[in-house]
Amino acid sequence: MRELLECNPIIGAIKDDEDLEKVINSDCNVVFLLNGDILTLKEKVNKLKLNNKSVFVHLDMIGGISSNPVIVKYLKNEFHIDGIITTKISLVKKALEENINVVQRIFLLDSISLQTSMENIRRVKPSAIEIMPGVITKAVKRLHKEFPDLPIICGGLIDDKQEIIDVLKYGAMAVSTTKKELW
Template sequence: MREILEYNPVIAAVKSDETFNSAIKSDCEIVFLLYGDILTLRDKVEIIKKNDKKVFIHLDMISGIASNPIIVDYIHENIKVDGIISTKVNIVKRAIEKNINVVQRFFILDSMSLESAMDSIKKVRPSAIEIMPGIMPKVIKRLKDETSIPLIAGGLIKTKEDIMDALKSGAVSVSTTNSKLWEE
């Protein structure tokens, strides 16, 4: 997983139909699908895959999907994704059991949420972690230093400078919904 992320430092995070086509046409080789519903998910994933891109779906954001771990089994058997994203520990654990790449997303709001995230990371050991907001160099560095898990910075990434700061701090990739940053 680390190699995939290091080779693709900018990830297209797609949250609407308007940006879906831009992501498909972009230089980004990884797409984080942050919207949709259970009825259209397979079609969206197939379009992304046909365009030679890796797709990770954020299960927490797909309408019609419950937070029951059985959804991981369904996705694994019926929709060929490269990985999933979730904030929910039970979903992350099930993905690990099924040998599916999983990005665990954390919102770092204060020192308590940072400590809680580090405890969870050490217990669960996801394939990668995504922290939000992604413009926190000190937090990125600390998480990088205290875990060996690839770190993705996401949220509030608005400029190339934000990307470079996150990468310099230790993130291996940056996810952004800003399509202007998807081109190399």
């Protein structure tokens, strides 16, 4: 997995059928399939594989797929996927048992979610993790531009003075933090 990502640092994340065609014609060799349902999935995977793309299916976002771990083995055998993406620990474990690359998606909202995520990662040891959101200052900037009169408060994972300065610079009005040293 490390070698695949080192050679392909930009991953095409497909959210609709239009994106499917665009990623096929792009330089992205790794694709995160984030849409579809059990009826259209095989066709999409086959099309991507025919165009030499490594395909990771986000199980939590495909309609008609349950969180039952048996789906992992089915997709491996029938669809020949390169990996899965999920937030569900049971699916991470099953993918690893089946020798399938698994990207565990984690949402970092605050220090508690960070701690819980680290404990889960230590316990199940996925092939890779995807951290959401990737860039918070960009979101602050967009929200401030769209809603200039609405006060924005940033909270979660604020650990030092520079992070406070950064979010304030991009339009936040205040920061909430449990880090007592910053109070």
